[in-house]
Amino acid sequence: MRVCVIGTGYVGLVTGVCLAHVGHDVVCIDVNEEKVKLMQSGQSPIFEPGLSDLMKSSMATGHLQFSTNLQAGVEHGEILFIAVGTPALPTGESDTRYVEAVAKGIGSHLNGGYKVIVNKSTVPIGSGDWVRMIVMDGVTERQAVPVPAGGVPETTHPEVIADFDVVSNPEFLREGSAVYDTFNPDRIVLGSNSPRAIAMMKELYTPIVERRFAEDTTAGAVPVVVTDLSSAEMVKYASNAFLATKISFINEVANICDRVGADVTQVAQGIGLDSRIGKKFLQAGIGWGGSCFPKDVSALIHTADDYGYEAQLLKAAVDVNNRQRQITLEKLQQVLKILKGKTVGLLGLTFKPDTDDMRDAPSLILIEQLNRLGAKVKAYDPIVSQSGLRHGLTGVIVESDASHLADSCDALVLVTDWQQFKELDYAAMGQRMNSPIMIDGRNFLDREAMVRAGFQYMGIGR
Ligand SMILES: NC(=O)c1ccc[n+]([C@@H]2O[C@H](COP(=O)([O-])OP(=O)(O)OC[C@H]3O[C@@H](n4cnc5c(N)ncnc54)[C@H](O)[C@@H]3O)[C@@H](O)[C@H]2O)c1
Known part of the structure; x- marks a missing residue:
């Protein structure tokens, strides 16, 4: 399938490289020109065991490309992953401005043809509908731009241009074993109300679900949990909150042990x-x-x-x-x-x-x-x-x-x-x-x- 991954950090780059390795055609987009140049030369900007080798081999087969050109990425992908950072603001809430920029950018480049827009970034609960709204803002803002003299007007109705669904697909990889985790996940969570989008996501992940690239290829299929958008977003937060609480629990016990x-x-x-x-x-x-x-x-x-x-x-x-x-x-x-x-x-x-x-x-x-x-x-x-x-x-x-x-x-x-x-x-x-x-x-x-x-x-x- 044709995939575009926007944001090539720990999550985006690993996702793009692994999806290319299983046979999809992947274009990875980032705004950081230096980073993109480095990746185009076959070097990984991050240290993650096994990543560099997979990156080089996927580039050699022509399944993996890097670019700063969002329009080209949006045109290429049937599935568009948003994988930009969502750091914490001083108030504790998530800073979603990078997701917003990408969603608007996608909207401004949609041009007909069904797309699945996937939130892989960890985003606040309720962001799925918000992303849809921002993408639509991007579509309407572009339509508001006057056509230059002699240019061809884009007369298509926004609803036709903007034929897309949003899916929440939270990421659970651990840095340090991100490639391993991508090929050997405990589960894949897909949140959407659109059966069409879910079907495409299932097709995308089939090689991983069937464990064709797993350490143990004979293990049973990877469970795929299909939920509504908000529940998928909550699964991510609840998983990390549980793990963090478990560590704090044993630290509390340790402090009592000390005494x-x-x-x-x-x-x-x-x-x-x-x-x-x-x-x-x-x-x-x-x-x-x-x-x-x-x-x-x-x-x-x-x-x-x-x-x-x-x-x-x-x-x-x-x-x-x-x-x-x-x-x-x-x-x-x-x-x-x-x-x-x-x-x-x-x-x-x-x-x-x-x-x-x-x-x-x-x-x-x-x-x-x-x-x-x-x-x-x-x-x-x-x-x-x-x-x-x-x-x-x-x-x-x-x-x-x-x-x-x-x-x-x-x-x-x-x-x-x-x-x-x-x-x-x-x-x-x-x-x-x-x-x-x-x-x-x-x-x-x-x-x-x-x-x-x-x-x-x-x-x-x-
Ligand atoms: N790092 C992890 O272990 C991990 C695990 C699970 C989920 N997540 C979530 O995944 C998301 C990404 O995390 P990360 O650690 O990969 O982030 P990161 O900061 O390593 O990478 C983000 C990338 O997005 C790029 N970017 C920013 N704005 C852009 C734009 N408008 N267009 C294109 N690219 C843009 C940046 O240049 C950067 O390369 C976050 O929401 C995070 O919470 C991270």
């Missing part, structure tokens, strides 16, 4: 084996961050507020998460007493491993707070240390390798659980430090091994 002398990693194992609870998202630590959980939880709280409902549980999940950042700092103060004049080394900067995404990363808050308390901050991150991202950071010296990070540090804090951090020579690193102290913000390292390496080790809730 009563229990080990939260053992507790999590004990409760996680209960099939009603499950093991995932029960790792206590420095708290959740990233580009989705914080903004999606606050957007849901804000929506509830708009409708006169106070989302108390979600507000508590946010409070616990904010307090969790503080706990790492308190642990440092407990062992180092005064932080002024001390040097703290951070292992990891990205909000989670296997990504280069720094949005709402816990490391940023830690850096800010340590700076405020007069500490010098150094950091090493397998991706950030080797990329241009390091130059955008303030208040932290980004080292090029982990062993140098340890030089003259008074303590290390493990912030991101990169697999590489399990393999470091901690005994040698400890010798380069003023005092070999490790605050393990992810309960990721082997406590006994760290003690054997000469470290004073503190985890979260253990």
